[in-house]
Amino acid sequence: SLLFIPGGMNNLVNVAAYNAILTKEGSGAKAGGADGPDGTNSGGEKKEGDAAAAPPTPNVLSLAETPFGSRAMQMLPKIENEVLMGARRGLNRWFLDIRSGGDGAKAGRACLRKCANSMAIGPGRLGLGGKVQSYYWRAKNADNLISRVEQGRVARAARAAYWFERDCRQEAERLEGKCGMGMERRAEAFASAFGWYRCWDENATIDVETGDDSNQGSGSRHGFNNRSGHGSNRSGHGRRGSSSSLSFRAGASAGQISTKRDLSIGRNSGRGGSKGPKSYSQWATLLTPPTLFEDAPTRNDDETKLYSIPESVHPVRRAESAFALLGRVDEFRQYYEQNRFGDMKISAGSDDNGDMGDNNETRSSLSSLTGDDVSVGTDRIFFAKSLPHLCASVVGFSCVEAALEMGNFADDDDIEGGLTSAAAKSDSATGAAATSSATGGGKQTSQTASSSSANTFRESSAKYERALITELGNILRKRAIGATLAELARASCLMSAFRSALKIVHPSSVTRRSDKELLAMDVDIIMTGMKLSQEETLKATARIVGDDRKEKPVRTTRTSSNRHRGGRLDVDGGLNVPPEEVVNFPFGLSESKQRPTAEAIGVAIDSLDSLGPNRRGGLGGSYMQDLAASEVEYYTFSESVPQVVRAIHARAIAFAAFALSQEELGILFAFKKGGIAGKVLDCVEECVAVAAVGMMDGYEHFDELTVEQAVQITANIAALQTSLPRLFGTIMRGLCHTGMIRADQIEDTFQYADKTLKGADKSCDARVGSMYSLVYEICRNKLDTLINFSLENFQWVSKSARDMPNAYCESLIEYMRATFRCLGPMDEGSRAGLHFSCCGHVAERLVKLLTDKPDPKSERPDGIIDNDLSKGGISPINKIDAFGLKNLALDVKEFESFADSTGVPQLGECFNELKCLATALLDRDLPALLQPENENARRRRYPFLSLDKVGNVLEKYVGSGLGDKLLGSSRKNDEFLMLERKEVSQLVRVIKMQLNK
Numbered sequence: 001s002l003l004f005i006p007g008g009m010n011n012l013v014n015v016a017a018y019n020a021i022l023t024k025e026g027s028g029a030k031a032g033g034a035d036g037p038d039g040t041n042s043g044g045e046k047k048e049g050d051a052a053a054a055p056p057t058p059n060v061l062s063l064a065e066t067p068f069g070s071r072a073m074q075m076l077p078k079i080e081n082e083v084l085m086g087a088r089r090g091l092n093r094w095f096l097d098i099r100s101g102g103d104g105a106k107a108g109r110a111c112l113r114k115c116a117n118s119m120a121i122g123p124g125r126l127g128l129g130g131k132v133q134s135y136y137w138r139a140k141n142a143d144n145l146i147s148r149v150e151q152g153r154v155a156r157a158a159r160a161a162y163w164f165e166r167d168c169r170q171e172a173e174r175l176e177g178k179c180g181m182g183m184e185r186r187a188e189a190f191a192s193a194f195g196w197y198r199c200w201d202e203n204a205t206i207d208v209e210t211g212d213d214s215n216q217g218s219g220s221r222h223g224f225n226n227r228s229g230h231g232s233n234r235s236g237h238g239r240r241g242s243s244s245s246l247s248f249r250a251g252a253s254a255g256q257i258s259t260k261r262d263l264s265i266g267r268n269s270g271r272g273g274s275k276g277p278k279s280y281s282q283w284a285t286l287l288t289p290p291t292l293f294e295d296a297p298t299r300n301d302d303e304t305k306l307y308s309i310p311e312s313v314h315p316v317r318r319a320e321s322a323f324a325l326l327g328r329v330d331e332f333r334q335y336y337e338q339n340r341f342g343d344m345k346i347s348a349g350s351d352d353n354g355d356m357g358d359n360n361e362t363r364s365s366l367s368s369l370t371g372d373d374v375s376v377g378t379d380r381i382f383f384a385k386s387l388p389h390l391c392a393s394v395v396g397f398s399c400v401e402a403a404l405e406m407g408n409f410a411d412d413d414d415i416e417g418g419l420t421s422a423a424a425k426s427d428s429a430t431g432a433a434a435t436s437s438a439t440g441g442g443k444q445t446s447q448t449a450s451s452s453s454a455n456t457f458r459e460s461s462a463k464y465e466r467a468l469i470t471e472l473g474n475i476l477r478k479r480a481i482g483a484t485l486a487e488l489a490r491a492s493c494l495m496s497a498f499r500s501a502l503k504i505v506h507p508s509s510v511t512r513r514s515d516k517e518l519l520a521m522d523v524d525i526i527m528t529g530m531k532l533s534q535e536e537t538l539k540a541t542a543r544i545v546g547d548d549r550k551e552k553p554v555r556t557t558r559t560s561s562n563r564h565r566g567g568r569l570d571v572d573g574g575l576n577v578p579p580e581e582v583v584n585f586p587f588g589l590s591e592s593k594q595r596p597t598a599e600a601i602g603v604a605i606d607s608l609d610s611l612g613p614n615r616r617g618g619l620g621g622s623y624m625q626d627l628a629a630s631e632v633e634y635y636t637f638s639e640s641v642p643q644v645v646r647a648i649h650a651r652a653i654a655f656a657a658f659a660l661s662q663e664e665l666g667i668l669f670a671f672k673k674g675g676i677a678g679k680v681l682d683c684v685e686e687c688v689a690v691a692a693v694g695m696m697d698g699y700e701h702f703d704e705l706t707v708e709q710a711v712q713i714t715a716n717i718a719a720l721q722t723s724l725p726r727l728f729g730t731i732m733r734g735l736c737h738t739g740m741i742r743a744d745q746i747e748d749t750f751q752y753a754d755k756t757l758k759g760a761d762k763s764c765d766a767r768v769g770s771m772y773s774l775v776y777e778i779c780r781n782k783l784d785t786l787i788n789f790s791l792e793n794f795q796w797v798s799k800s801a802r803d804m805p806n807a808y809c810e811s812l813i814e815y816m817r818a819t820f821r822c823l824g825p826m827d828e829g830s831r832a833g834l835h836f837s838c839c840g841h842v843a844e845r846l847v848k849l850l851t852d853k854p855d856p857k858s859e860r861p862d863g864i865i866d867n868d869l870s871k872g873g874i875s876p877i878n879k880i881d882a883f884g885l886k887n888l889a890l891d892v893k894e895f896e897s898f899a900d901s902t903g904v905p906q907l908g909e910c911f912n913e914l915k916c917l918a919t920a921l922l923d924r925d926l927p928a929l930l931q932p933e934n935e936n937a938r939r940r941r942y943p944f945l946s947l948d949k950v951g952n953v954l955e956k957y958v959g960s961g962l963g964d965k966l967l968g969s970s971r972k973n974d975e976f977l978m979l980e981r982k983e984v985s986q987l988v989r990v991i992k993m994q995l996n997k
Contacts, residue, residue: 080326087319088335094315095339099371103305103312104396109291109388110302111395111505116292116497120186128193128738129186132176138193139168142736145746154753157729161581167198182294184284187657191283194653194734199586199646206282206650207643209536210486286486287657289494291388309403316404333457341464344368346375365467366475369393374475379482383491387476391498394468398506401461405508466511469502469518480525485532488525489654492661499665516666526667529658530683533651537687540647541694548640584642585635587726592636592719594824636825637719638712644695645723648687652731655683660740674752675745677735681756684731688724689763692717696767707778708822714771715825721764728757772830776837779819783838786811787845788874796877796884797958809891812842813898820902832904839899839910847914850888851949852876854956881958882922882978889918916944921953922976927983930990951991959984 063069098104120129127134143164149155171192179185191197280293290296305312316336323332343363366374370393377386476495480488499515506512582590659676663669669676695717705713732753735741741749790808816838823831854876892915899907920926920942929938930950938945959981979987 083322083326084328087322087332090315091319091336091339094312097312098396098400099369104400105370105389105392106298106302106305106396107309107399108392108394108396108501109296109298110306111399111501112388112392112494112497113292113294113296113299113302115501115504116493117182117294119497119500120183121181125181127186128189129182129184131181132172135172135175135189135192136168138737138739139171140164142193142733145736145741145743146733149746149750152750152754153725154728154732154757155750157725158732159578160726160729161578161586162195162198162733163577166577166580171197178281179284183288183292184280187284187287188281190287190657190738191653193737194649194656195581195586195730196283196649196653198581199583199649199730201584204584204646206286207540207647208286208486208650208654209484209539210286283653286654287489287493289388289490291392292494292497306399309399310406313400313403337460341460342368343467346373364471365464366390366393366471369397369468374471379479379487382475382479383483383487387479387491388494390472390475391494394465394472395498395501395505397468398465398502398509401465401509402506404461405458462510465506465509466514466518469511469515473518477525480528483532485529485536485651485654485658488529488532489658489661492658492665496661496664525662526659526669526679529655530679530686533655533683534686534690537647537651538690538694541644541691542697544640544643544647545695548638587645587723587730589635589637589642589645589719589723592722593633594636634824635719636715636827638716640695641716641719644691644720645727648684648691649727649730651687652680652684653734656680656731656734656738656740660738663740674749675741677732677741677749678752678756680731680735680740681728681753684728685756685760685763688720688760692720692764692767695720696771705774705778707775707782707819710771710775710778711822712825714768714775714830715827717764717767717771718827718830721761721768724757724760724764728753728760772833776834779834779838780841782815782819783812783841784845784873786815787842791849792874796880796888798881798883798887801883801886802890805891805894806887809894813894816842817898832907835899835902835904835907836910839895839907842895843911843914846888847917847949849874849876850880850914850917851952853952854878878956879958880953880956882976885918885921886976889915889922892918913944916942917949917953920945920950921957924977926977927979927987930987932990932994947991947994951988951995954984954988954991957984 064073117129119127121127122130122134125131125134126137128138143162146155146158174197175185175188175192178188280288284293296302319336320332323329343365344367345361346364346367347361362375364374370390372386374386374390476491480491483491502509502515503512511518581587659669659679663676669679674681696713732741732750735749736746787808790811794806794808819838820831820835823834826834892911895911896908896915899910920929923929923941928934929941930947957979959979
């Protein structure tokens with residue numbers, strides 16, 4: 001082609017001019033000899049003479065009739081066709097490099113990376129990812145804001161366990177040595193601001209779902225298919241393959257580290273590193289898309305493509321010039337727009353019957369831009385690979401369009417006028433060209449046509465760019481429903497950088513005015529993130545609780561004596577400096593310790609003594625012996641509680657990062673609901689509520705819980721509740737540090753924090769109450785089982801007195817002793833409450849057995865009482881004698897001794913009613929006390945005695961008859977009352993007479 005060789009442009013101009021000369025000469029030769037009616041020739045020239053004009057020379061040939069002219073007329077169409085084919089080939093290669101070759105995406109990644117790092121470093125390098133001095137200033141500002149709030153639980157908790165001179169210095173030094181300025185430092189500074197490294201070990205896992213199933217197959221529904229090469233469509237033209245995976249573009253070559261490292265949590269990070277790929281910190285990997293890291297493996301290649309964008313558009317310039325010189329501007333515009341601004345058919349998913357058809361096909365501009373079907377692939381693949389690639393491709397498109405606009409200037413009015421204004425100007429330019437002079441008209445026409453063409457291209461480019469951004473926003477909103485919290489956080493960070501990159505690379509595009517509306521993920525996206533946080537917290541809690549066997553609480557770690565005193569000595573010797581958070585046991589968990597009871601210590605010491613000197617220190621080092629040792633302490637909670645608190649803390653940080661990115665994208669948060677800080681606090685409240693539910697329901701067989709396990713669950717939820725004030729205080733300090741709370745709203749925000757803390761407390765209180773009821777229910781059922789089994793065939797008519805308690809009494813006491821020994825993890829009030837509940841239940845059951853009227857259907861001829869299956873227990877006793885009452889009084893005395901040995905004050909009073917009943921029936925003064933005139937004396941001696949119950953017992957009383965008298969006085973006992981049958985009948989009548997009044 002003459003266009004693409006040295007001097008070809010001049011040659012092409014010469015050929016075009018020569019073609020015009022040939023055409024003009026040929027037309028002039030045909031009309032040269034004709035005279036007009038007024039004596040002029042057809043050219044309008046006067047004859048030089050009136051008499052005789054020079055006759056035309058018959059032998060003069062036109063240039064077209066010469067052999068050279070004839071040959072030139074035959075070659076010109078071929079030359080024009082070769083010029084057009086060369087221009088098209090150059091455009092095709094450029095289209096292929098930009099789309100399938102990934103040059104546009106590479107340039108877009110470089111733009112995204114530079115914008116993201118600039119945003120992280122901030123103006124003057126004072127952003128979260130900037131200089132370390134900015135971290136000091138932000139921390140001091142947060143400390144000053146918190147010091148202004150005096151009232152409220154959260155405000156007091158925010159000042160606990162934090163000292164600026166100590167903790168800020170440690171965090172800043174760690175931040176400076178951990179990573180350089182950029183996105184990684186931004187993520188680390190964000191996590192440090194929320195107290196992560198003050199509370200947890202640096203190597204502790206974050207335990208946040210990242211959606212690491214992106215390594216699925218690249219089939220038709222599990223990966224992006226390369227549906228086209230250059231200019232391909234659904235018809236199959238130029239298709240490279242029906243199942244080509246996107247991994248060639250979205251893997252390492254797309255600026256991501258690797259598929260495995262993209263979603264895995266790295267543990268080794270720092271400025272230095274091995275020769276292999278760098279492993280970023282956990283929080284940097286969780287909150288930052290791999291594409292945005294400054295030291296990505298493809299950084300140099302991407303930046304090279306970005307810097308060469310102005311030179312890379314020369315094929316378009318050459319093709320445009322070639323088509324313009326040949327007078328085919330409209331053909332060039334049509335060809336360029338068809339291949340550059342087109343769309344392609346993609347599958348829109350299956351219908352209800354699972355069939356794929358034409359009705360499920362739609363048009364996609366993004367698929368045309370990237371050559372991939374954006375409708376296929378799982379949500380994991382989309383957020384891990386596809387979304388960064390799509391954003392980079394759109395930014396690359398804007399870079400190319402901005403480069404093509406260089407040298408083309410147009411007024412803003414021309415841009416805003418739209419297609420109508422452009423068409424009007426084009427018509428005006430055409431009319432001006434028709435009336436222009438031969439000398440200057442051609443130049444003016446060319447300039448006007450060029451301006452109109454430039455405006456039309458800008459309008460087509462802006463329209464296509466708007467379609468790309470609109471489709472990207474729609475896809476993101478649709479995919480956000482199935483995302484994880486970490487994916488939403490990374491996607492929001494990416495979209496924030498995406499908006500900034502578009503503003504920088506192509507600020508003159510009219511689409512910049514609507515980027516905010518087009519890219520808004522959803523009006524309810526914050527609620528979606530909150531819901532995801534709750535679901536992930538519930539799953540994590542259930543998994544953690546399932547792995548915790550809860551055999552015994554966690555043993556305390558040895559700490560310094562200053563920490564035990566609640567503070568650390570400062571230079572002046574005072575204790576005004578708040579203590580540090582205990583790593584892995586923060587937020588006051590380290591203070592939730594249980595002390596062994598006096599009974600447990602006594603039992604442990606007795607067990608040590610029984611082992612002998614040779615076995616002590618060997619197998620004798622059991623849990624109870626450790627409790628007996630004065631220097632050994634155990635926490636009230638099991639090992640699952642710190643992990644659950646850590647999961648809540650991690651999700652609160654991830655949600656805060658997500659909310660901050662959404663605010664950068666333009667979402668406005670109503671302050672009447674706490675603003676952006678209120679959304680974070682609401683998320684923490686809901687996560688605590690579902691964590692309490694997960695800790696309670698984290699068992700496959702909940703009905704098979706033992707008392708020890710149920711008690712430990714109750715203690716775990718209570719420990720979680722005790723950590724809430726400090727947890728909310730730490731979150732509030734992080735919100736102040738990162739600028740998510742305005743200075744003029746600090747008071748109202750802390751009041752809202754107190755409100756959310758109160759709601760979280762109520763949720764935990766409800767679960768603790770439910771578990772307390774469950775513990776009592778388990779104990780009550782076991783006690784009922786023991787009572788039913790022990791007293792099923794018990795003979796209350798014993799005919800003799802015992803010198804030791806009955807067997808049922810000993811079994812009940814032994815069970816209650818073992819049960820009360822398991823209540824150590826519970827708080828003192830709950831522990832005492834269960835003591836009273838169990839002892840009161842035993843006393844109540846015995847009183848009912850003794851005083852309730854018997855069921856006539858339960859008595860058999862042999863006097864044995866059958867079980868009352870309808871009530872699930874045994875029927876009240878039918879007969880009892882004085883010796884049975886004497887033995888019952890001995891059992892009651894044994895119950896009281898056990899109650900006093902537990903160390904719970906007034907526990908023995910649970911058996912007062914049973915004691916009064918048994919003692920009164922054995923009192924020799926009972927016949928006189930039952931008389932109506934001695935009512936006051938009876939009440940003073942037996943305040944808990946009821947005449948109704950005494951009457952019921954007397955109805956069952958087996959008195960001595962004639963047979964007992966014939967046996968002599970050997971059976972007579974002066975120690976307690978023994979009534980004869982007629983005396984029993986007389987006392988029953990006296991009681992009924994008083995009750996019937």
